[in-house]
Amino acid sequence: MKRMRLAITLIVLALVNDSSAAWGQSKTGKTLYDRLGRYDAIAAIADEYLKGVRGDPQFARFSGRGADSLTRARQLLKDQLCAITGGPCVYIGRDMATAHGGLAITESEWSSSMKYMAAALDKAKVAGSDRSEFLALIDSLRPQIVQKPATQ
Numbered sequence: 001m002k003r004m005r006l007a008i009t010l011i012v013l014a015l016v017n018d019s020s021a022a023w024g025q026s027k028t029g030k031t032l033y034d035r036l037g038r039y040d041a042i043a044a045i046a047d048e049y050l051k052g053v054r055g056d057p058q059f060a061r062f063s064g065r066g067a068d069s070l071t072r073a074r075q076l077l078k079d080q081l082c083a084i085t086g087g088p089c090v091y092i093g094r095d096m097a098t099a100h101g102g103l104a105i106t107e108s109e110w111s112s113s114m115k116y117m118a119a120a121l122d123k124a125k126v127a128g129s130d131r132s133e134f135l136a137l138i139d140s141l142r143p144q145i146v147q148k149p150a151t152q
Contacts, residue, residue, distance in 0.1 A: 079092070
C-alpha cells in the first residue's frame with residue numbers, strides 16, 4: 001500500500017509539473033542532471049556525501065566492508081543519482097528496501113544522512129529549485145530505507 005501511494009504521488013507530481021516533460025526535466029527541456037552539471041558534478045556530490053557519512057561516528061556500524069565493496073557502493077550511488085536526475089546512467093544495484101533491509105536505519109540517521117547530502121549540494125553550489133528537487137528525489141527513497149523500530 002505504501003509503495004502504491006508513493007508511486008501515485010510521484011505520478012501526480014510529474015503530471016502537475018509538466019505532462020510532456022520527462023522525469024527530472026524542467027520546462028526549459030534540461031534535466032536536473034544537466035542543470036546540476038552532468039556526471040562530473042553528480043560524482044562530486046556523491047563523493048562529498050560519502051566523505052561526510054563515512055567520517056561520522058554515528059554511521060560507524062555500517063563501515064565493516066572491504067575496499068572493493070566500498071568502491072562498488074560508491075559507483076552504485078553515482079549511477080543511481082545520475083539515473084534519478086535524468087542522466088544517461090543505468091543503476092544496476094538492488095532496490096533500496098533490499099539493500100537496506102535489516103540495517104534498522106532510524107529517522108534520526110536518515111535526517112543526519114540528509115544533512116550530509118545538503119552539505120554536499122552546498123559545496124557543489126547547488127541552490128534554489130535544483131537543490132529542492134534533488135533533495136526531494138532523495139527523500140522519496142526514505143520509506144524504502146528507514147525502518148520502523150520493532151514493537152515490543
